[in-house]
Amino acid sequence: MFSIQIEGGKPIYEQLFIRISELIMNGIMQENEKLPAVREVAKSLGINPNTVQKTYAMLEAEGLIYSIPAKGSYIAKAEKTAEKIREMARAELKNAVNTAFSKGITADEATAIVKLCEEERK
Amino acid sequence: MFSIQIEGGKPIYEQLFIRISELIMNGIMQENEKLPAVREVAKSLGINPNTVQKTYAMLEAEGLIYSIPAKGSYIAKAEKTAEKIREMARAELKNAVNTAFSKGITADEATAIVKLCEEERK
Amino acid sequence: MFSIQIEGGKPIYEQLFIRISELIMNGIMQENEKLPAVREVAKSLGINPNTVQKTYAMLEAEGLIYSIPAKGSYIAKAEKTAEKIREMARAELKNAVNTAFSKGITADEATAIVKLCEEERK
Amino acid sequence: MFSIQIEGGKPIYEQLFIRISELIMNGIMQENEKLPAVREVAKSLGINPNTVQKTYAMLEAEGLIYSIPAKGSYIAKAEKTAEKIREMARAELKNAVNTAFSKGITADEATAIVKLCEEERK
């Protein structure tokens, strides 16, 4: 279903949050598409339903999905959603770049890393 | 002495680790220079000596400093140290860029962010 | 549970580290098997939870176990784990042999000691 | 003079103890030869006289040297000294071999390591 790595240092609910937001960006999850039920996700990942519930609540709080009681959760308006996610991603990246700068990485080096990552994605 | 913000979500010992490694890069801490004593740092920051001790242990494990029991802790060989820190910073940045890419940020956008950060530093 | 001797000069957390790595080699602890909880070990050995926590952190840093917060700690992939432990043991033994040599022990004498130890194990 | 590495994890007085006992084995320090004065060693190594004093006391306690008040310290009877050191070395090596065995190292592997160390010394 969503494939997360339980081993990783990050909390599960956060990994799941990131994973779902990525799926939206990749166009795999479309506007108004129904998300799998909380219990279903929990069972297929072997994690606690509370954890999934928390993730959905966070997604809704961020306006990325909307929930209809007794029916299910759905992807919110795509443009808005995508823009929100990108905004968050940009803020995090800026943060990371500043951190790198403070440790002696130059702007040229940073740009090189960006290009390198771009190459690797192909 | 080291000035950290206890607020943030990150553990204190990690913030301190990052802070000291930055000081080394900025040339403020030189090779073989003595670090302030564990208890001294703890007192000046208003935190527990154990927390500082943990930070020093991590720095030593990474080879950034070396500790002589009953004498003090000192900055390790500068070239090695600086290179290690840059290596760590590069790895983290690469990680951040990949994360941003997976959320729909383009390489051009990432490059723009790098330039923006560069401007702000001036 | 783990049975260690608090007497020896070596720190408790180190003894525990060695003891657990031995249990893995003896096949008593299997891949993905759950280690007893930090507090449980502490109670059964009559030592402080922090001390056990430090041991688990070291084991994780060496890649011998992996910890999932709020779930437990587990033995890492068996092949890798066993090989890592053997590698560490070999390095230590080599070190010990060199030390013995520098004190006048001959290679023949060293070989004899190895055989003697082998006999005693039977 | 004696060349020790201050960085190493082991206490200085122990390193110095080992170093001097090695010098005796190598025949560099002969029976009844005078050891350099405590203050002299301390100054040349940049360490505390108390530390050197402690080492000499240990060497005397082990019967490896003998001290004449207001005159100096001297290497004890060579045969006895050498044998004592070798005995200690043998005990330590046996210990190390047993530890290695308990972690899955085989007797053949241990023998191979002994031979490898022998080669490297040439």
Place this chain on the structure above:
DNA sequence: GTGGTCTAGACCACG
């Protein structure tokens, strides 16, 4: 209930 972090305070070996 779990691992992770932190505090407060202590002791030890070493220099």
Place this chain on the structure above:
DNA sequence: GTGGTCTAGACCACT
């Protein structure tokens, strides 16, 4: 006075 280890007990985020 220093780093290193340890105890006792607490809180937190997460499951």
